[in-house]
Amino acid sequence: MTDRSVPKLVEHLFREQSGRLISVLTRIFGTENLDMAEDVVQDSLIEALRLWSSKGVPDNPAGWLFRVAKNKALNIVNREKYKRKYSSDIVHFLHSEWTAEPALNHIFSEQEILDDQLRMMFTCCHPSVSADSQVALTLKTLCGFTIPEIAKAFLTTEQNIKKRLVRARQKIRIEKVPFQVPSGNQLGARLQSVLETIYLLFNEGYSASKGNDVVRYELCEEAIRLSEIIAGYEKIEDKSDVFALLALMYLNASRFRSRSDDSGNILTMAEQDRSLWDPVFMRKGFFYLERSIAFNRLSMYHILATISAYHCAAADFASTDWKSILSLYDKLSEIDQSPLILLNRAIALSKVNGATEALAELKRIEQNPSIISYHLFYSTRAEFYLDLNDPGKAKESIEKAIALCPLEPERVLLRRKLELCK
């Protein structure tokens, strides 16, 4: 392997393994020493980069990395045995010659590493941490995202992300958040906030062309990976929402690669080449949707997943079952009256009952503060005017949308629509 490929390999390893490693090390050090776990992983990678650049890459780079991190952890807890307090229930094993190695073997086993990542999710999504910080911390500790990448994903500054991370770690330390999956009647509510964070993470990745596409797709993959860990955890009895969220993510992600053309222009669903929709992801989506329904409970995730399933099941855009989709939006708006849901419902309504009725619906939300500066509201309204052969009003709406749209690729799409208004 050439010298130049070593940094690439390390970068790849970091993305793949750092979440697993940080989780295991946090098990050892306790959540109050989260920064220490992150430092050990960082140090191990720097060591790998240095050594491999001069001596070549070992056969099993990930195994090597874990061994180095293991030894570093062992040294730290023995060197700082009396200097620090560790809340961890396992650290004392590392102080004895008889138990150190068996304990390390145990906590570095595949099953424990999976469980530790789950514990880490509940730690990052603890209610004492603000929603913004929950997502940033999850990306940093569990998904191996760097601070610049997180900043890019959220269209904010690195300084801002750093602040969120510091605040989150502080909260976790002050509140003495335990490193465990909650049990009993706490589990349900805590699981909800973990799922919300994962859903947010997925949406950040899925929202059209907000920056780098590769990173965005990885966000979606990570959201799915974390949910799969939850789905595999035995002690959660009611997995209805987990399965529904997985279905929703797989079904939507199956369309990820068909959403733009070769030059990066966004394509509407009507324009997309359906043969590019990922059949494996669709199958998984339908599989989880079926499993989620077995619980006989309906959440927002179920409805959104079912809507997505109707799109996946349609042979082409024209044969989309809008009637069923509309009735799902009706159900959704019973659970959540948010204007964004009503906006999407209006689209289904226009397909079923025509644009006049849909426009009347939009009237009901146009003064809403979260809608008034939202470009998609105006581009949707323009579509309805076009349906009604009113290019003048459509043009007016699209111009407003272009003025409000923060992202260039979406503006390109809107300008393309403007052509239709002549």
Next chain:
Amino acid sequence: MQDYLLLIRTEGDVWTDLSPQQLNEHIAKGTSYIGNLIKEGKLKSAAPLDVASKTTTDGNGTIKDGPFNETKEVIAGYFHIVAENMDEALEIAKANPIFSDIPTKIEVHQMRPIGG
């Protein structure tokens, strides 16, 4: 569940009697035995003890060095485990691979709980 203290009694500094290969094999067996106890949540702690020890009898400063030549017997280490009952604690003690390599006695003591 009850707490039990297992005292590992051997004669002298036994580890030096093993060849490097025997010692490696012994360590591998011990690692897997202890690993299983940790996995099952039965081990609270365990550690080898230094052969050198001192005994104090009372507060008037009489301190004797050990181990004592009369017996050469030493406590080589201890296990603090949890078990359903004495039978299970004995089972755990009997399964210790130390027996196959080193002449050993393991004393099993139940730790008396508060109010017990």
